[in-house]
Structure formats: C-alpha cells, structure tokens
Amino acid sequence: MEKVINIDFIPNFEDDDYQLIKKILGGYEDLAAKLRVERLLKNYFPLGDIYFFNSARSALNFFLLFYKKYSSKREIITQAFSCLVIPNAIKFASYKPIFVDIDNSFNLSLDDLKNKITNETAFIIIQNTFGLPAKIENIINLAKEKNILIIENLTHSFGAKYKGTYLGNFGDLALISFNRNKVISSIIGGALVINNEFLKKDFEKEYKTIPEFSSYEEKKLLLGTIIFYLLRNKTHNFLVKNFLKITRELGITPEMINYSEKIGKKPKNYLAKFPISFYPLLENQLKKLERFNNHRKEIANIYLDCGLKSFEINQDSEPIFLRFPILVKNRDKIFSEFKKEKIYLGDWYKCVLAPCGSNLEIFDYQEGMCPKAEKATNFIINLPTHIKVSKEDAYKIAEKIKSNL
Numbered sequence: 580m581e582k583v584i585n586i587d588f589i590p591n592f593e594d595d596d597y598q599l600i601k602k603i604l605g606g607y608e609d610l611a612a613k614l615r616v617e618r619l620l621k622n623y624f625p626l627g628d629i630y631f632f633n634s635a636r637s638a639l640n641f642f643l644l645f646y647k648k649y650s651s652k653r654e655i656i657t658q659a660f661s662c663l664v665i666p667n668a669i670k671f672a673s674y675k676p677i678f679v680d681i682d683n684s685f686n687l688s689l690d691d692l693k694n695k696i697t698n699e700t701a702f703i704i705i706q707n708t709f710g711l712p713a714k715i716e717n718i719i720n721l722a723k724e725k726n727i728l729i730i731e732n733l734t735h736s737f738g739a740k741y742k743g744t745y746l747g748n749f750g751d752l753a754l755i756s757f758n759r760n761k762v763i764s765s766i767i768g769g770a771l772v773i774n775n776e777f778l779k780k781d782f783e784k785e786y787k788t789i790p791e792f793s794s795y796e797e798k799k800l801l802l803g804t805i806i807f808y809l810l811r812n813k814t815h816n817f818l819v820k821n822f823l824k825i826t827r828e829l830g831i832t833p834e835m836i837n838y839s840e841k842i843g844k845k846p847k848n849y850l851a852k853f854p855i856s857f858y859p860l861l862e863n864q865l866k867k868l869e870r871f872n873n874h875r876k877e878i879a880n881i882y883l884d885c886g887l888k889s890f891e892i893n894q895d896s897e898p899i900f901l902r903f904p905i906l907v908k909n910r911d912k913i914f915s916e917f918k919k920e921k922i923y924l925g926d927w928y929k930c931v932l933a934p935c936g937s938n939l940e941i942f943d944y945q946e947g948m949c950p951k952a953e954k955a956t957n958f959i960i961n962l963p964t965h966i967k968v969s970k971e972d973a974y975k976i977a978e979k980i981k982s983n984l
Contacts, residue, residue, distance in 0.1 A: 584972060586902065586925040588811045589804065590965035591764045591864060591871065597808050599863055600766075603856050604801040612858035619865045620770070623738070623745045624753065627772035628779050630786050631853035635734050635756040635769030636664040641850055642752065642771055643672035643702075645785050646778070652701035658687050659931040659949035660956070661706060664840060665732075666932065666942040671845045674701070676942065678931075680949035683891035685904060686713035688951070692721065702728045707736035707746060709904050709927070709961070710762070710875070712896035715741045715749055728775070730754060737762040738872040740897040751775035757861060758835065759804070762901055763868055765861035766804050768853045792854040800854070836934060843941035867966075872899040875964040878973045879903050882962060885977035902927060902961035905980070910960055913983050922976065925961030 632638040655669050659678045666676040680691040685708040705713045722729050729750030739746050747753035757768035773779050839846040879900035889906040931952050
C-alpha cells in the first residue's frame, strides 16, 4: 500500500493510542489518570495552577469572563494570521480584539504592537506561530511598562523554549490545546495555566461551576476518532470525502470549527470541563511529548538543510515546528502536485483569520489592518513534521518543493 502523509488527520495518534481509544469506548475508566496528568504537566509548569477544559478557546473565554471583576479594561491584543476562534473567545466575553501585524517569525510585530497598545489594553496574547517562539522578552518588558498582562498561547508551541525555559512560564497565563492536530492530542481538550499569584486566588471556586462534559458526546468523539484512524491512510477521494461529510452531519466526526463559530456565534455546549474518560489518552500522549517534538525538530532540520526557509528564528528560542512554514508563489500548483503522490500539505493561514470564507468584520477585523499578514496569506504553505513523517519522506518533500519553486 502506498503511504499517505496527511498534515491534519489525527497526525499524533499511534497504534497504542488507537487501542486505548477502543478500550475507553468499551467502558474503561482510570480515575487516577487526572492526577498523573497534572504531575506530568508540572514538569513543564512547576509554579502554575492547571485547569482542564473541553478546549483552549473555552478556557480563554471563561478566564476573560472571570477577570472582568478585576479590571474595566476591555481591549485584548492578538495577532492577525491566526484562527478566528481567538477573537471569538474574546468577543464572547464582551472584550474587543485588537489585531497586530506579524514579523518575519510569523509572530507579533513589536513595532505594530507598540502602535496598538492603549489605556484600554488588558492583555496581550502571544501566539508562537507554528511552534516558533515570538520575541518573548521584548513583549513582556513592554507589557510590564504598560501594566498589561500576558497570555502565552501554546496551542502551536507546547514544549518550545526561550532561554532554556519552557514557554508558558513567562506570562501571567498560558493556554494549551490538546485538539487533534496540535502538539499532542486527546481528541479534544485544553488547559489553562495560571502563573499570576493574584489571579490564582478565586479561580478555583469559579472553575467548579463549569459543567462536566457529556458522556454521550464523549462516546461520539471516541467513535469518530476510530473512524478517522481507519481512514487516515486512505486517499481523500470522492467516496472518503462524502463518507466523512455524512458522519459530520450525524455529529459523529465533528468539525474542528463549527458553523456557528464561523459566523461569530457562540455554539451550544461551548464550555465544559475536560472529558473525564479522556485523561488516560492525554496521559499517554504527554509521555510522548519530548519524542514527538524531537522528531519535529529533526524533520525541520532536514527542510532547513535543503534550503527551505521563509522565516526568522528569534534569538535564544528553541522552536518545536508543529508545522514547517514556507512561502511560495505557486501554492495551488504545489498542493496539486503533492496530492498526486498522496501527500496533503497544510494551509495555516491562507487568510488572516482562518478558516476562510467568513466575513472578517464579524471579528472586528478590517482589511488593511495588518498588511504583512495579509500578504503572507497569499503564499503560505505548511510542510508536515509529525511522527508519521520519516527522514526519507522529509527529503522527498523538500526535493519536490524545490523542483516546483
């Protein structure tokens, strides 16, 4: 069977994860797994209080609602060249997203950041795009001068470092995603890490008010993931695409971002705690984090050695390369050529707030706000770095990219 490489189709799951998912679907429980997960995460965030949610976006939204009693400031700086779930989480809490342009690392531009800060700025969200750390120290020093709090977004960068320290330990808060195409995956889920001692005080009480995740929805997600696992080595032909469309319509294989979110509406069941039965899967993936990230770095180094580089690596940072970004002039042709060989590349972010097709004004973005980000959307593609990509695959991908440039 010819190998299929897909950047976005549950790329982190190995056979032991698949067997564990089947076991959980069959009724397996491990009530001690949550405690073990917390201990594992403490290796990365030793001073933080850690709270688990059904998604990173709901964690952000819940925290912002919690924080409103502490401050009347209602602006939150985030970057363009991102996902629309971030401004949604901000707006659902009745804050205003303020969009900053990107620099050569696809992260917050310091110059534009300085221009966008006002007396109403409550938080700056640092994205660390593709697993490339932003200019952490510069941004944090600027925030301290202005009495602004920092949220480190680790959804692309869990395990990356700055000056030898894991990201997530520099700001007041950190967000982690455990969604199916992130650094590690427990199908869905996210965590909020609170480092700020003042903010820790009352949060536990508020967190207890969050509803538990539906056991019925847990079973649907487990079944849907088994379907994904069985199909991930299949070519995305007409039959596969239509089968997945039917399962999505039945709610068995839910979309990463549903229709309500794409039009700026808060979905039903937006907020819940992390699914109880999924902790063993999260634990299993956490144990693989360093292996996964070392593999990503190894694959990225092959791309770099082959001369593929369209970005800056900030000084003193250690990226993990969740995806390897490059800028090309003939993106559609490259996607088409790779599909012929069953290699499916990524398109984060071919619009300033993905997924494309939404009216950006819904999210308070106006055309021209972030010109560098807007330009990058016309040329960006992402190369896979995940555990299913071998060294041989990476050389093949690199040579094929070079031959199509």
